[in-house]
Amino acid sequence: MTTLEEVPEKECTGCDESWPATREYFNVSAKGVYGLHSWCKACMSEDYRSRNPLKRPPVPDVFGVNLRGGA
Numbered sequence: 272m273t274t275l276e277e278v279p280e281k282e283c284t285g286c287d288e289s290w291p292a293t294r295e296y297f298n299v300s301a302k303g304v305y306g307l308h309s310w311c312k313a314c315m316s317e318d319y320r321s322r323n324p325l326k327r328p329p330v331p332d333v334f335g336v337n338l339r340g341g342a
C-alpha cells in the first residue's frame with residue numbers, strides 16, 4: 272500500500288528548471304498552469320530583489336534650469 276502521489280513537474284520560465292508543481296516551489300497564481308505562477312519562488316525573490324529600489328531616482332533638471340536662469 273502506497274500513499275505516494277505523483278507530483279507533476281512544472282517548468283519555471285525564469286530559470287528554465289523543472290520543479291514539482293507545488294506551492295512549496297511556486298507562488299499561487301490563479302491564471303497559471305496548475306494554479307501556480309510561471310516563475311519559481313527563487314526567481315520571484317531574485318526578481319523582487321533586483322527591482323528593490325536601491326537606485327536613486329535621477330536628479331531633476333529643474334535645478335540646472337534655475338542655476339542657468341538665476342543670474
Ligand SMILES: [Zn+2]
Binds near residue numbers: 286315
Ligand atoms: Zn525559476
